[in-house]
Amino acid sequence: MRRTKEDAExxxxxxxxxxxxxxxxxxxxHTTLEQIARHAGVTRGAVYWHxxxxxxxxxxxxxxxxxxxxxLTERLRSCxxxxxxxxxxxxxxxAIENLARAxxxxxIFTILLHRCEFTxxxxxxxxxxxAFIASFIELSEQLFECVHRQGQLHPAVTPHQAAQAxxxxxxxxxxxxxxxxxxxxxxxxxxxxxxxxxxxxxxxxNPAVDAQATATS
Numbered sequence: 487m488r489r490t491k492e493d494a495e496x497x498x499x500x501x502x503x504x505x506x507x508x509x510x511x512x513x514x515x516h517t518t519l520e521q522i523a524r525h526a527g528v529t530r531g532a533v534y535w536h537x538x539x540x541x542x543x544x545x546x547x548x549x550x551x552x553x554x555x556x557x558l559t560e561r562l563r564s565c566x567x568x569x570x571x572x573x574x575x576x577x578x579x580x581a582i583e584n585l586a587r588a589x590x591x592x593x594i595f596t597i598l599l600h601r602c603e604f605t606x607x608x609x610x611x612x613x614x615x616x617a618f619i620a621s622f623i624e625l626s627e628q629l630f631e632c633v634h635r636q637g638q639l640h641p642a643v644t645p646h647q648a649a650q651a652x653x654x655x656x657x658x659x660x661x662x663x664x665x666x667x668x669x670x671x672x673x674x675x676x677x678x679x680x681x682x683x684x685x686x687x688x689x690x691x692n693p694a695v696d697a698q699a700t701a702t703s
Contacts, residue, residue, distance in 0.1 A: 551590055
């Protein structure tokens with residue numbers, strides 16, 4: 487019984503890996519379960535034994551890693567509302583740097599951004615992705631609202647506009663780097679790119695000063 491369970495887990499892992507490879511190469515819509523089975527070295531019946539359909543397989547694949555929008559949303563909920571900007575900045579930098587450090591996360595996020603057509607069968611995955619994006623914007627807006635009440639946000643910028651601008655930059659960096667890693671180096675360039683945006687949103691932006699304030703508060 488134990489051997490049978492181990493074999494089943496190995497088969498499932500092989501199918502998930504084959505799905506990653508083929509979704510990345512061909513796109514989700516142009517990849518069939520038969521192609522995935524063949525690449526994994528299993529029968530099509532084995533695929534259906536583990537997954538109801540391609541949407542179920544796709545959902546299982548993306549659930550293997552914590553994607554950047556999910557990580558950011560979860561951790562933003564615990565940000566200090568008195569000194570919110572440095573944690574927000576650092577979380578954004580960390581999310582982008584982690585794409586460069588984790589190969590599987592990079593592959594799966596590349597599939598989501600560049601190889602996935604959200605058809606009806608993938609509606610659940612699309613709704614999950616959109617929900618986390620909306621939550622990230624909402625939580626970021628709340629943090630920028632705290633800064634606005636402290637008089638630090640530039641007067642021409644609303645908290646909602648600041649949150650939208652931050653999301654747009656993060657998504658653009660994710661998209662650019664997964665499309666072409668030569669665009670920038672996430673491990674050396676990200677902090678400068680993020681700070682450039684914050685300087686346009688926040689009066690006298692200095693992340694070092696904000697860090698000191700957080701440490702002494």
